[in-house]
Amino acid sequence: MSTQIQEFAKRLKLSWIREHYQEIEATSNEEYLLKLFEKEIEQREERKTNLLLTQASLPKVNGKPFDWKDIVLTAGLSSEDLLNGVFMEQQENLIFYGGVGAGKTYLATLIGLNAIQRYGKAVKFYTAASLVNRLLEANEKGNLNKLFKQIEKLDLLILDELGYIPLHKQGAELLFQVISMCYETKSIIITTNLQFGQWNHVFGDPILTEAVIDRLIHHSHLIVFKGDSYRYKESIIQN
Numbered sequence: 001m002s003t004q005i006q007e008f009a010k011r012l013k014l015s016w017i018r019e020h021y022q023e024i025e026a027t028s029n030e031e032y033l034l035k036l037f038e039k040e041i042e043q044r045e046e047r048k049t050n051l052l053l054t055q056a057s058l059p060k061v062n063g064k065p066f067d068w069k070d071i072v073l074t075a076g077l078s079s080e081d082l083l084n085g086v087f088m089e090q091q092e093n094l095i096f097y098g099g100v101g102a103g104k105t106y107l108a109t110l111i112g113l114n115a116i117q118r119y120g121k122a123v124k125f126y127t128a129a130s131l132v133n134r135l136l137e138a139n140e141k142g143n144l145n146k147l148f149k150q151i152e153k154l155d156l157l158i159l160d161e162l163g164y165i166p167l168h169k170q171g172a173e174l175l176f177q178v179i180s181m182c183y184e185t186k187s188i189i190i191t192t193n194l195q196f197g198q199w200n201h202v203f204g205d206p207i208l209t210e211a212v213i214d215r216l217i218h219h220s221h222l223i224v225f226k227g228d229s230y231r232y233k234e235s236i237i238q239n
């Protein structure tokens with residue numbers, strides 16, 4: 001009988017039940033079934049979360065609580081809202097602006113982690129440069145559509161370090177396509193060290209820059225990171 005149970009569980013894709021059904025103790029049929037279902041669901045959710053985490057390629061975090069002291073939030077958006085990804089409910093965007101080491105990447109990563117772990121959202125982290133490279137490469141190989149489809153499935157796209165390197169014409173245009181594709185259908189977090197007035201240096205072309213900013217700013221929150229470099233502060237404290 002047990003081989004048949006295992007066979008049926010396999011056909012029904014109940015992998016936890018297939019391996020562990022004998023370990024469950026219960027005093028009634030109902031309780032037994034309930035416990036089986038509970039465990040199966042629990043394991044499925046865990047697997048889904050792990051998959052989402054792998055796909056997101058978020059940077060590692062050190063587990064330190066986030067220090068909000070030097071972060072300027074927009075009205076009506078609390079730090080809790082940010083961490084809970086409330087902006088994602090309306091497909092709004094976040095622009096993180098500030099100097100190096102002020103916590104932009106760290107906060108974007110924490111928001112991404114929460115979105116996955118608390119809400120099962122699909123997240124992807126790229127540096128702007130790495131996404132542009134992927135886009136150019138995919139375009140050259142003729143599988144741009146495949147990459148676009150992957151991006152289309154996301155709830156949250158994190159674009160880190162926009163502005164550190166100027167983009168070539170084609171790269172800028174492809175990045176614009178991605179930003180347009182995300183417009184009003186998903187959320188983007190962009191971290192940057194450049195004010196909007198200087199984005200021209202990244203995108204190269206004033207019309208394209210205006211179009212990018214237009215799509216991003218509409219439905220977005222600007223968060224300013226005013227702190228000095230945290231790494232620098234910590235290295236002073238430690239020495």
Ligand SMILES: Nc1ncnc2c1ncn2[C@@H]1O[C@H](COP(=O)(O)OP(=O)(O)O)[C@@H](O)[C@H]1O
Pocket residue numbers: 062064065066067068098099100101102103104105106107191225230231
């Ligand atoms: N506000 C903050 N609260 C806690 N840790 C911070 C904060 N800002 C920076 N850090 C620490 O400094 C490191 C560097 O910050 P990072 O997010 O990479 O800066 P940025 O992306 O703005 O250059 C982080 O990994 C984190 O450990």
Ligand SMILES: [Mg+2]
Pocket residue numbers: 101104105106160161191
């Ligand atoms: Mg950073």
